[in-house]
Amino acid sequence: MNRPLVILTICFIAGILAGEYTHLNATIALALAAFSFLAAAAGHVLGWRENRLLILLLFLSLGLGLSRLWVEESKPPLVDYAGQRVVLVGWVSEEPDVRADKVYYLLQAQELVRGEERISISGTVRLSVKEASQVFAYGDLLKISGLLSRPDPAGNPGAFDYRTYLERQGIMVQLLARGDSAVQKIGLAGASPLHSIALKVKHKLADTATASLTTSQAAVLNGIIFGTQGMIDRETRRTFSETGVVHILSVSGLHVGLVLGGLLGLLRLLRLPPGFIAPLATPLLAFYVLMTGLNPAVLRSAIMALLLIWAHHLGRDRDWPTTLALAALLILLWNPLLIYHPGCQLSFAATWGILYLGPVLTSACSALLKGLPDKMARAVSLALAVPLAAQLATIPLVAWYYNLLSPVSIPANLLAVPLVGLIMGLGLLATALGLIWLPLASLVNVATGLSLDLFLALVGAFQQLPGAVIYLATPPVILMAAWYAGLLAAVRARSAGRIAGLRQGIAGWLPAVVLVVALVLIWWPWSGGRFLTVHFIDVGQGDSVLVQTPGGHSILIDSGGMTGELTTGTGVGDQVVEPYLRRLGVNRIDVLILTHPHEDHCGGAVSLVRHFPVRLAVVSPALETPGGSERDKSSEGGTVSSAYTELLQKMRDDGIPVRCAAAGDNLRLENGIEIEVLAPLETAEGTKPDPNNCSLVLKLSCGGRSFVFTGDAELAEQKELILQAADLKTDVLKIPHHGSRFLLPELVELADPEAAVISVGAHNTFGHPAQSTLELLERTGINVYRTDRDGAVIVQTDGYNLEVRTGKKTGWDVKTINRSDL
Known part of the structure; x- marks a missing residue:
């Protein structure tokens, strides 16, 4: 068997993947593994020729059994209390993840308190604490009052599934707490002393290194040295991702190499023999791994580095495929489900690319640089080949997870990596001097700050280059x-x-x-094909509908949003709607329609207009006076934030035409596709008292099929539609105002839809959808789809037939409505 460990590791991985799709009971899988082991042992004794097949079966069944065991054992009794407010006692089992607005902890539960009853309980819990001024440490025993819940499954196809992400780490429930009063420290738990020391050293070093840096500089430095990313702002992380240097913020081979390089430099300075390398590198890397977190990338790097160092120390042959396979096998034996972790996949893929493709690319580059001196040609070839090899090996995974390709990645890495080495060196020097006398660290940090500013400016400059990032549809x-x-x-x-x-x-x-x-x-979407596709995106408590036309145009009706998003520019727009569009290969918005100025419909537009070219914006007349100027409007529907008018002005400043629409207006992008505005009427008085009743009501027609989108139209606007005898007859009706109780039966009767869609958030506090609305729709026999229950609702038509799909992870609900059904 050529390189047997590689083959066995592949079989083990195949077993893990098989477990995901077969859902075989862990007991059966482990029994099969035990049988395979006994049979293989007997075969070895008896000298069976085909014994290798039994060994392959052993590793296959072992991967299957361990992965299923991990899944089954990660379901603690705490799951039974999901959805309840509880008091939980548990200890902090990992370093806290500190963010700007919250702190995340990993807890090992010990006790559940319900009134006077105390229940001993076990299980891993993800704790999220908002509005807290105190951060607790690894090993602290906490008593927390909060809401215990399970994350909802991903509602949009291809979206990041937070529930599955946690489950693959053995976490089935999360605890949501708010304020300092909700969490109190009641003691210390029996945590690992070595791990505790490593984290305390890390915090001391981080505080010393960053004491005289700005907040943003300190956040990036901590990311570079320790992989701590919580305090790095979203736009900086986006810049790093789009330029292909985000790996610098995740401790991996680069960081381990720099640490080993520092050790080698110190040994040479002290004139110690090479025999000291392996004995000293082992505890150093082990301690560094504990400091930076047991993430797959740093584990892979440290394991491979130690295997290669010890092989050299013992005079053994060094074979990188075997080393890579052994690192993967050790990590997956520790947690088989890490095979699904994006960081794990990217780390192993990049390493494979550098080691497998690197020599070939180096040779090719050297052939192109024949005119240079040999040493220079070799150095330049390596500098070009290594990032190119890593990028070629990770392109499919980056496209799959992040929907982007960064053509500037190679030059960005060529210039950034040397700076990273300088920044790490200065940071460590500042730490060492700061431990002696803090003002010495401040002196060094003058250079550290300048280096960080240069680094960020350089990366930002690459991001601004034309074609710096290409967004891709998710590849098959x-x-x-x-x-x-x-x-x-x-x-x-x-x-x-x-x-x-x-x-x-x-x-x-x-x-x-x-x-x-x-x-x-x-996978460039050269054209839209022959279908019109309407995506009712699951944005929680809000509305956002993407229309993709046969001619390849993209129309976005509302953008979702959460409280404060018009001001902060972060929330549903950049976290839900933008990724949804990117996965489909949508890189421009031909028409952005904002039905009315409430944040749950337009908040996401702040981020979208920043990151997508928008050809035309169509808005409600809710804030328009007859003269065309905007003004804030307070009404029974609430106060419309001035941030909305600032959004409209920013679009105008960016050269986006902003048009106010009213009943009678039409929009036609291509033959056979037309959008008609049914409401509101444009009256001489101008603005209406309630923004909801100024919602744009739209009818989209494609051949013999149509869709009606009603925004948040309430009783007044619904009555107006009926009195004006608007053409409401449709196949698919978007129920107004998230299915509130303000729905006229006459409106539903006139629309007479085959299907109705309610865009509504799970567990919302508004009572949406109202029971009366659901009963009304049930009486009429309409097929009802809800984003809280079904996830994204995707309707496709060729102008004749309709196909409806839903996006919850529980499966695709596909219903075809033929013309004969109408």
């Missing part, structure tokens, strides 16, 4: 597999060298092949 799995198969085949063909001139031939056509495959991988 078959294309991802084809990409890796192509890389394997290309390297094998180049390495074979059996045909005369093969190397030169490969060097000529390999770039063309890579380019062609890249274009396929981009």
Whole structure:
């Protein structure tokens, strides 16, 4: 068996993946593993020729059994109390994750308090504390009062599934608490002393290193040295992601290499023999791993580094595929479900790319640099080949998880990595001097701050370059597999060298092949096809509807939003709607329609207009006087924030045409697709008293099918529609105001839809959808879809038939409504 550990690790991984789809009972899978072990042992004794097949089956069943055991044992009794307010006693089992607005803790539960009753209980809990001034430490025993819950499954197809993400870490429930009074420290738990010391040292070093830096500089420095990202603002993280240098903020091979480089430099300075490297590197890396967190990337880097160092120390052969496989096997034995962790996948893929593709790319680069001196050509070739190899190996995964490709990644890494080494060196020097006398650290941090500013400015400059980032639709799995198969085949063909001139031939056509495959991988939506697709996006308690036309145009009706999002620019827009559009390959918004100026319908637009080109904005006349100027309006519907008018002004300043629409207006982007504005009427008096009753009511027509979108129209506007005999007849009706009780039966009767969609948030405090509304729709026999229950509701039509799909993880509900059904 060639490189047996590689084959066995692949079998183990295959078993884990099989467990995800078979849901086989862990007992059965482990019994199969035990049988395979006994059979393989007997085969070894008896010398069976096919014994290797039993060994492969052993690792396959072991992966299957351990992964199912991990899933089954991660369901603690705490799940039974989800949805209740409880008092929980537990100890902090990991370093707290401090954010600007909250603190996250990982708790090991010990006791549940209900009145006078105390229940001993176990399980891992994710604690989120808002509005707290105190941060507790690893090992603290806490008593918390809060709401115990399970995260809702992802409602939008392809969206980040927070519930599954936590479950794969063995966390089934979360505890939500607010304020200092909700959490109190009642003692200390039996935490690991070594881990506790490592974290205390880390905090001391971090505080010393950043004492004289600005908040933003300190956040980035802590990210570079320790991988602590909680205090780095969202826009900075976006900049790092779009330029392909985000790995700098995650402790991985680069950081481990710099730590080892520092150790080697110290040993040379002290003139100690090479035999000291392995014994000293082992505790140093182990301590560094504890300090920076047991994440997959740093574990992989540390394990591989130690294996290679000890192999050299003991005079053993060093084989990187075996080393990589052993690192993967050890990590997955610790937690089999880490195979699904994006950081784990990206770390191993990048390492494989550097080690497998790197030599070939280095050779190709050297051939292009023949005119340079050998040492210089070698250095330049390595500098180009390493980031290129890592990028080629991770393109499919980055496209899958983040829907982007960064063409500037290679030059950004070429210039950024040397700066990272300088910043780490200065940071560590400031720490060492600060431990002696803090003003000495301040002197060093003058240079550290300048280096950080230069680093951030450099990365920001790369982000601003034309074409710095290309957003991609989520690639199909078959294309991802084809990409890796192509890389394997290309390297094998180049390495074979059996045909005369093969190397030169490969060097000529390999770039063309890579380019062609890249274009396929981009999965560019060249046209919309022959279907009109309407996506009622699950944005929680709000509205956002994406319309994709057969001609490839994208129309967004409302953008969702949460309280304060018009001011902060972060929330539903950048966390839900933007990723949804990116996954579909939507990179521009042809028409942005804001039905009315309430934040749950327009808050997300602040982020969207910042990150998407918008060709036209259509808004409600709610804030327009007859002369066309905006003003705030207080009414029974609430006060409209001035932030909304600032949003409209910003769009105008950015060159986006902003048009106020009213009944009778029409919008036609292509033949056969038309949007008609049914309400509100444009009256001489101008603004109406309630923004809800000034909602744009729209009818979208495609062939013989139509959709009516009603915004938050309440009784007054509904009566107006009926009195004006508006053409409400439709196939799909978006129920007004999230299914509130203010719904006229006459409106539903005139619309006579085949399907109705209610955009509403789960567990909302408004009582939406109202029982009376649900009963009304049930009496009429309409197919009712709700985003809180069904997730995204996606309706597709060719102008003749309708197909409805829903996006909850419980499965795709597909219903076809044929013309004959009407």
